[in-house]
């Protein structure tokens with residue numbers, strides 16, 4: 138039987154007791170980590186040790202732990218969701234690190250994402266942008282016959298590519314302007330490309346962009362950092378579409 142290889146990691150983790158408290162990096166050494174363990178499982182082990190020692194566990198978000206829900210997220214060695222491209226923090230594994238490596242772990246940082254505690258940030262600003270227009274309010278009724286609303290295959294694929302956004306906020310954390318434009322453009326694109334999204338298309342572009350500005354997110358300056366960290370590999374071409382949607386809506390309004 139082949140024994141699983143184990144390694145030691147030194148974690149420098151951002152600890153912050155609350156939104157108004159000062160934060161600092163705390164050092165923890167974890168020995169005997171199974172390389173097949175996920176990053177979040179490693180944090181679970183750290184929290185067990187802290188709890189047994191009577192110390193406060195590290196606060197962090199997670200839910201599905203399968204890259205689906207968008208709940209997890211932290212900056213690992215300066216990269217949102219860590220050094221592996223095309224995945225979320227919960228899909229990062231210990232085997233991606235070297236024995237004895239020091240890892241710096243901090244929360245997503247943006248004015249619109251206030252730190253609640255340790256690695257936990259408030260990302261409800263993204264929910265409020267969706268509430269401003271990221272929906273179809275027509276009564277969809279029951280499931281229609283598949284061919285009553287034909288959608289060209291290339292459009293359906295583009296729409297599905299952008300619908301893959303899980304709203305994790307990594308794009309915001311990676312952007313030097315803390316822009317949420319990749320997120321907003323993904324939501325606007327998938328509805329703008331499908332027939333069901335046409336009724337509210339113009340209003341949606343105006344209200345979602347207004348909500349994005351109101352929440353304090355910055356603007357895109359084409360650095361493409363968002364695209365690099367997006368766990369669903371959403372392209373910044375959707376930001377170009379967002380700009381077209383917004384400008385068309387503005388011109389039509391005047």
Ligand code: FES
Nearest residue numbers: 200202207209227
């Ligand atoms: S916990 Fe759901 S995407 Fe990571």
